[in-house]
Amino acid sequence: MDIKQTYSISELAKEFDVTTRSIRFYEDQELLRPTRRGQTRIFSSKDRVRLKLILRGKRMGFSLAETKELFDLWDETLSGNEKQLLKMLTILENKRAQLEQQKNDIAQAEMEMDTAEARCREALAELQKKKKQQAPAKEEARQTAEN
Amino acid sequence: MDIKQTYSISELAKEFDVTTRSIRFYEDQELLRPTRRGQTRIFSSKDRVRLKLILRGKRMGFSLAETKELFDLWDETLSGNEKQLLKMLTILENKRAQLEQQKNDIAQAEMEMDTAEARCREALAELQKKKKQQAPAKEEARQTAEN
DNA sequence: GATAAAGTTTACGTAAACGTAAAGTAGTTT
DNA sequence: AAACTACTTTACGTTTACGTAAACTTTATC
Numbered sequence: 133m134d135i136k137q138t139y140s141i142s143e144l145a146k147e148f149d150v151t152t153r154s155i156r157f158y159e160d161q162e163l164l165r166p167t168r169r170g171q172t173r174i175f176s177s178k179d180r181v182r183l184k185l186i187l188r189g190k191r192m193g194f195s196l197a198e199t200k201e202l203f204d205l206w207d208e209t210l211s212g213n214e215k216q217l218l219k220m221l222t223i224l225e226n227k228r229a230q231l232e233q234q235k236n237d238i239a240q241a242e243m244e245m246d247t248a249e250a251r252c253r254e255a256l257a258e259l260q261k262k263k264k265q266q267a268p269a270k271e272e273a274r275q276t277a278e279n
Numbered sequence: 280m281d282i283k284q285t286y287s288i289s290e291l292a293k294e295f296d297v298t299t300r301s302i303r304f305y306e307d308q309e310l311l312r313p314t315r316r317g318q319t320r321i322f323s324s325k326d327r328v329r330l331k332l333i334l335r336g337k338r339m340g341f342s343l344a345e346t347k348e349l350f351d352l353w354d355e356t357l358s359g360n361e362k363q364l365l366k367m368l369t370i371l372e373n374k375r376a377q378l379e380q381q382k383n384d385i386a387q388a389e390m391e392m393d394t395a396e397a398r399c400r401e402a403l404a405e406l407q408k409k410k411k412q413q414a415p416a417k418e419e420a421r422q423t424a425e426n
Numbered sequence: 427g428a429t430a431a432a433g434t435t436t437a438c439g440t441a442a443a444c445g446t447a448a449a450g451t452a453g454t455t456t
Numbered sequence: 457a458a459a460c461t462a463c464t465t466t467a468c469g470t471t472t473a474c475g476t477a478a479a480c481t482t483t484a485t486c
Contacts, residue, residue, distance in 0.1 A: 140462085140463085141462090142462070151444080151445085153446085154443080154444065156465095157443070157444060161443090170451090170452075170463095170464095171464050171465085172462090172463060172464075173463085173464090191381065191384050192381065193338060193339060195442070196443075212402050212405075212406070214403065214406050217403050218403075220395075220399050221396065221400075224392055224395060227388075227392060228389075228392065231385050231388060233338065234338065234339065234381070234385060235385060237338055237339050238381060240335065241335070241339070241374075241378060248353070248367070248371060249371050252356065252367050252371075253368075255356075255359050256361065256364050258359075259359070259361050259364075288432090288433075289433085298475080299432095299433085300473095300474065301474065303434090303435095304473070304474060308473090317433095318434055318481070319432090319434080319482080320433085320434090342472070342473090343472075343473070344472085
């Protein structure tokens with residue numbers, strides 16, 4: 133259970149560090165469905181969760197359209213017709229495959245960053261050696277200054 | 280060592296399943312630097328590697344501009360000036376943090392998919408029970424038909 | 427030597443995801 | 457009541473990452 137039941141647009145904007153413009157845009161695209169008090173939008177904690185999901189989706193490289201598709205599908209799924217349930221299961225399988233791909237990509241990237249970092253450090257070590265050869269007399273002064 | 284040293288634009292397009300338009304666009308944005316034989320582009324295996332990195336970057340949600348930045352920085356780094364080396368090391372740290380974030384996001388997503396799948400299966404089981412109650416006489420026929 | 431196949435440049439078009447004014451409303455603080 | 461603050465709608469502008477069409481050149485094939 134969340135602490136609050138409802139949120140203003142600026143509360144959500146501040147909490148998740150997005151502009152109100154973005155939030156309104158998400159509503160426009162039907163990813164959020166706030167109610168109204170007069171003109172003013174009132175966001176439920178369900179909306180809040182969805183916003184969180186939207187942003188995570190973005191970090192993972194999902195488009196708003198993809199995220200909306202998932203939301204819609206999940207809503208249909210809740211209505212509990214068998215066909216929808218089965219469809220949802222296969223979609224979930226697809227998404228899992230996507231996540232596997234991403235995990236591979238990340239692992240690859242990490243490996244390459246390891247070797248990149250190693251090369252950097254080697255190159256730095258090389259430079260240090262050259263420095264020493266150029267000015268071996270100042271060795272003591274530099275050592276103490278560095279600490 | 281790669282099998283081939285050079286590649287045509289359509290070879291790369293086919294191998295990585297992108298359009299030639301995209302590849303030319305990447306050249307235009309200076310992410311690839313093919314040489315020419317007359318007018319025709321000739322891609323080196325270095326270009327091929329870069330194309331692979333570009334596409335992986337995209338899957339990971341990186342913009343072309345970000346990827347280009349990394350390419351440029353790495354090129355500068357190879358020239359081996361100390362400042363560049365240190366800068367590269369801090370950039371690598373930042374990227375690692377990004378990857379950590381992504382791994383968290385993925386883990387979260389996987390958990391939520393687990394519970395989503397569980398709910399689907401429960402709902403399906405419910406539907407099966409109701410079916411049985413509605414038509415218990417046809418039980419045998421259905422069982423064999425399903426296999 | 428015609429013709430198709432693959433490549434090229436130039437340039438306008440488009441979808442996504444907002445940014446950014448402009449101008450108005452609703453509540454509330456002084 | 458004037459001013460401030462937060463919110464609203466409308467609507468045009470912008471960036472990214474290409475798609476798509478037109479018109480042309482080069483290379484391979486019949």
